[in-house]
Amino acid sequence: AVVSTQSILNTLDKDCDTLVDKIDETLAQDTVNGKHNVKAYGWWLLFQTLGYGMFLLLITQFIFSILSKEMLSTMTDKQTSELVFQYIQPVRQLFSLIPEENKYFIFGAILGINLLCFLLAKILSRTKPRLSSKVKKLHVTRRKKIVETIKPKQSDMYSKYLAQC
Numbered sequence: 001a002v003v004s005t006q007s008i009l010n011t012l013d014k015d016c017d018t019l020v021d022k023i024d025e026t027l028a029q030d031t032v033n034g035k036h037n038v039k040a041y042g043w044w045l046l047f048q049t050l051g052y053g054m055f056l057l058l059i060t061q062f063i064f065s066i067l068s069k070e071m072l073s074t075m076t077d078k079q080t081s082e083l084v085f086q087y088i089q090p091v092r093q094l095f096s097l098i099p100e101e102n103k104y105f106i107f108g109a110i111l112g113i114n115l116l117c118f119l120l121a122k123i124l125s126r127t128k129p130r131l132s133s134k135v136k137k138l139h140v141t142r143r144k145k146i147v148e149t150i151k152p153k154q155s156d157m158y159s160k161y162l163a164q165c
Helices: 002-066 069-075 078-096 100-124 133-164
Strands: none
Touching: 002 078, 002 100, 002 133, 069 078
16 A cells, blocks of 8 residues: 555656646647747738739729720719829839730739739638637646646645655
8 A cells, every 4th residue: 555655646746747748838839829820811911912902903904904094084074084094104104015915915924923822822821720718728727726736735645645654
């Protein structure tokens, strides 16, 4: 009975240490996963913005290459059409630099880059699972109970056991 009591107390000590280590490891992994998720959301935001920005650029150029200034003036008042053409002038100048025979190729390339941005946003924004606040609180409570209650009781029981021997 003497040897079994000592082995039980030793096993209890090892089990407490193992549980505390596992809880610390789980909480540390949750922190790492949280940091990864923040980076993933950042990549998602970047590539979604680039993708939609290029898509808007492509649509704007397509629509306003079809519409002439006079056609837009008939649909809206003169001030609005002047304002619209003033804001899209940089895009029109950029696309006017492209030779006519390469315009479809450039549109296709922009569309391809656009799709690549959306694909990269999807791939790079994969998140890792996180602990819920309830589970995290439960882990912290269990760790605290082990360290503050069970370990001291185990030490007290071990000292009582040594006094009896």
